[in-house]
Amino acid sequence: MPTEPTTSSYALLGLLAIHPWTAYDLTRQAKRSMRLFWPRSEAHIYGEVKRLVGWGYATASTERTGNRERTAYAITPAGRDALRTWLATPPAGPQLEIEGLLRLLLADQGDKSDALRAVRTTRDAVTTSYGIGIEQMRAYVEGDGPFPDRVHLVALLARFYADFAEAMLDWCDVAEAEIDAWPDVRGVGLTEPTRHALEEAIARYDRRAHRARQMT
Amino acid sequence: MPTEPTTSSYALLGLLAIHPWTAYDLTRQAKRSMRLFWPRSEAHIYGEVKRLVGWGYATASTERTGNRERTAYAITPAGRDALRTWLATPPAGPQLEIEGLLRLLLADQGDKSDALRAVRTTRDAVTTSYGIGIEQMRAYVEGDGPFPDRVHLVALLARFYADFAEAMLDWCDVAEAEIDAWPDVRGVGLTEPTRHALEEAIARYDRRAHRARQMT
């Protein structure tokens, strides 16, 4: 009952609003549907759902499988109210946590193979999540997949993640090629191709800002 | 002296490897150069740098401004060693934390205006960071900007963030238009345009996977 609900609390409450679940099912579902945008450990979820009960947003009922207990959770009317109230508030902005890029920023303290490894490891990780996400979408277009009346929402997120993954993977290819072409990882500075790329990026930004100003 | 250094420890150590800084300058520099990929609060940095000293990776010297103390930090040879060792290990995969998308996933528990606000607020946040990043790059191409011999590294990160921001902003436009076109936020399901978009995404993934298999 202490402290306020966090964003993670509402995330879980939102899952309960769709359906009642056992704690373990909640961890599966959270992993399946939210991990790409809101990554939390499974152990955290076991704790968080108890807090929901403490606030009166969910009820717990214990079932029994053989000699072992398990807990099923369901949302309460107060929980639905709280969820709706939260949904009416504005979200925090996106946050990226990309250790591979951090390492690239510091790459001149190591050697070229370190920088290349950072890029390749990052690419592998994205390739894996991208593939998992796409398999889920394949199920949906084949008429499979849970809660088909919610596909329009899931599909919106999937399209974003696919765009993100494509951008990230393309960037990995470019970055790897460029690092490979450096004589060394230190002291390269502003080469002509780099200057050109930056100018392109700036021009693209300016075009967008200009378009935005024209609207209204 | 307790517990192991975290990724954030090494991030800070990497900054010290470039240059000695006062604690406050460290917070400024971390915000300027790392926040987009490794966001940490400024207060955290004050604590973290003391831990670096505890491990013998940095030394602290206190200066004085009027009646007020301030602390300057510098990396030690042991710190450089530790940093190089860390750079030789593989990074964790990228993590996204996008509350706006989380809200969209749960959007059928609220109403259409909630979903639209989630998208618009997200777009505003990205627009702001994108602009700040671009202004830094503008300084670099004009020959301004700190540590010009490191521009090749910074530019690589900038190109990624620009690509990310473009993808995210484009997606925001698409999402807003699509949500706007829904009669209601609930029960829409798999419409024909949505199915088409998903199939396109899957095909794009398959093409990429095919290309990847052809290499080697």
Next chain:
DNA sequence: TCGCACATGTAAATCGTTACATGATTAT
């Protein structure tokens, strides 16, 4: 000279993770 923003931290609270533990189920 008053107030406000910048500079420089500290302490407490807490969100979240890692490590552990144990019952049930399935494959071999």
Next chain:
DNA sequence: ATAATCATGTAACGATTTACATGTGCGA
């Protein structure tokens, strides 16, 4: 029957954030 894996948590630890506090310099 045994090993491995799935299911279902708990408890401790620690990384990070939020809130607070105070000095300093500058503009009105």
